Amino acid sequence: MSRSMKDTRLDVAGLLAHGSLRGTTPLYLTPTSAVIESVVLISQLEAIQRVRPNTVVVLAAEMGSGGWLVSAALRHAWERRASAVVVAGSTYSNAVIGLAERLGITLLAAEGNPAEVALSLAAEIGAALSVVDAELARFARAVAKDSTLADVLKTISGELDGVGVSLEYDGVVLASAGAAPRDSAKVITVDVGAANAAVPSALTARVPASGVHNLRLVRSILEVAAPSVKAAWLLGNSRDEARAVPTAALARLNQGPGSSGTAFEEDHRHLLSQLGWRRDERYAAIWICRSTVHAAGNDLTAVLRLLWRKVAARSPLAEVDGGWLALVPAAHQEVLSQLELRLKARLQPALAELGLVAGLSRWAEEAPPLPSIIQEARLSAVSARSAGPGTVLGFAGLGVAAAFTFVDKDAVALVAELTLPRLMASPDREAIVAAVAAFLDHRGSVSLAASALDVHRNTLQARLSRARELGVPLDNPSELLSVHLILTVLSATTHEKPTFQAPNETRKDSHEFPV
Structure with a gap:
């Protein structure tokens, strides 16, 4: 059984009742008994200015002859937050006692020589400290x-x-x-x-x-x-x-689309147990990875685990091949929303500084299998790379657009150079690419595409005709998907430049009748 913290605590009331202060007469006692940690015998008034708090100030007998000395000593002791002032036994004016009351400091009168009170009190404090030392030694052995x-x-x-x-x-x-x-x-x-x-x-x-x-x-x-x-x-x-050894199989997720999560759980049950996963609970997955594929491989696991506690202290973060993974209980959609807010508020600045991004799985009415939510988080994190370090992206706001993240844009641009050389060399390429992309984005509607580009229908029709002249296969349905992908990549990699206006194109504010 542990020792109570009261046992070694010395205070004025306790020592007045059954300690070294029993031989003193209280001239004034504060409502609250002050703690006593040390004692000092004062023979020079200015020495009080060096007294530590919670000290009993004992005035030597020669200082008790004049009331003004006691009054000055009381003021200095009050400023130093002394526990009490002990003076030589004699008759003191009401003014001195009243000052002690106004200052809120205990004033005691010694029956004999005040020095004897100081010695007795010092011995008692020393005994208490020796008890403390013994208790601290016992505690040190226990905690070790x-x-x-x-x-x-x-x-x-x-x-x-x-x-x-x-x-x-x-x-x-x-x-x-x-x-x-x-x-x-x-x-x-x-x-x-x-x-x-x-x-x-x-x-x-x-x-x-x-x-x-x-x-x-x-x-x-x-x-x-x-x-x-x-x-x-x-x-x-x-x-x-040691428990969070990188697991290559987890990142690769050998299970194919639509496969059961049972095999996945069996293959990775050790790591899942370290992540705190339980089969009967619903989870959100968070995947953290580097903002660039070829970033330096500094060991960030220890730092990330400490930072992660700001988001979900009870959900461990494990290092896996390609990043870091956490599974956080999320029984309701609101929990997932709050988790995303915490990620952005508490972790985003640190992620940006460390050159990392984070992805979050989405909420669904029918709980998806575990491999699916981990894949969603991983895809979201990889998709967040394009927005730069510190980005936190939820799969709910990504959807099928995640597919574009995994397109080799350099390879697509090379295909465009090889298969559409006239378009790539054309001075009005940017306007043509924007026109055809808008046309395909709006399911072949000239009116909607023209409105989106803020041009006249005739202008858009002219640009579509120009695209056909430059070899863009707009009339072959089997090639439209590839054309749309090429134009999307070209639009994303095109720098902002003034749009080319062909001499024969019609502006939206033209007075010609639309065709």
Whole structure:
């Protein structure tokens, strides 16, 4: 059973009742008993200015002869947040006692020599500190036996009578134990990172403001536990790295379209168990990958796992061939929407800085098999590359347009150069490409295409005729799909230039009748 934090806490009321202050007479007592951490005997008034907080200031006998000295000492002690002021036993004016009351500082009168009170109090404080040292040594032995971060934090919290304790990295709680205070709390933090670490990491205790904990002792316990916390944290990271060995089969997904997910689950059950997957739950998949195919292969797994906790702390992130994968429980569509918002708000800046993109699977009324949602997330991430680092893209906003991402655009442009040389060499190529692409986009409707391009129907008809003259096979249905793909690629790779206007083309504001 752990020691209560009250046992080694010295305060004015306790020492007045059964301690070294029993031989003093209270001239004024504050409503709240102040904590006592040290004692000092003062024979020169200016020495009070060097007193630490929570100290009992004992005025030497020679300072008790004049009321103005006591008044000055009270003011200095109040400024230094002293626990109490002890003066030589004599009669003091109501003015001095009234000053102590106004300042809110305890004033005590010693029956004998104040120096004897100081010596007795120093001995009592020393005894209490020796008890603390023994308890800290016992605690150090206990916490050193824990091997996991959860166990270490649980031991610390138990030593602090259930106070909430957490390990935080860059403001993100990595692990915690104990109960969070319901009212206001005093936060005590001890650094557990390297001295030159770019990102701060800390062991934090949140002590209820209304409690009776000795805050200095709480800090001492955190400092004693810090090496064990750091060791358990590093050990946990090492184990996570070992469990998340890259799995090439997962990225390739050997199952074909429409196949059952049972075989997939069986083949990858070890990795899925590490991701926290359960067959009876519904999930969203998140795939993170590099923004370019040939990006440098720096090891980002440890950094990403820490950043990922800002999005879904209870859903692990595993490294796989081609990126990183996470499965997050998403029982409702709203959960998926909130997950996408968190990805963009909390992770997007870091992804941009690291040269990464992220993809998210979509929501469907009928839950798709596990391989499908992983494929959706992966396709979304690869499609996000064209928008640049930091892009977060959901498959719901992508759909069949994802197919265009996997087209070899250089090869298509080469086909255009070889099969449509006159179009590629034509000075009005951009206008012709835009006209034919709009015509095909609008299912062969001249009116809709002309409206989309903001040109007259006659102008569009002229450009379509010009395209036929340049060898574009618009009248062969079996070739239209390839033509549409070529024109889409050419449109995407064309730089903004002034549109060529053929001499015989008709503007939209022309007064000729449409054909």
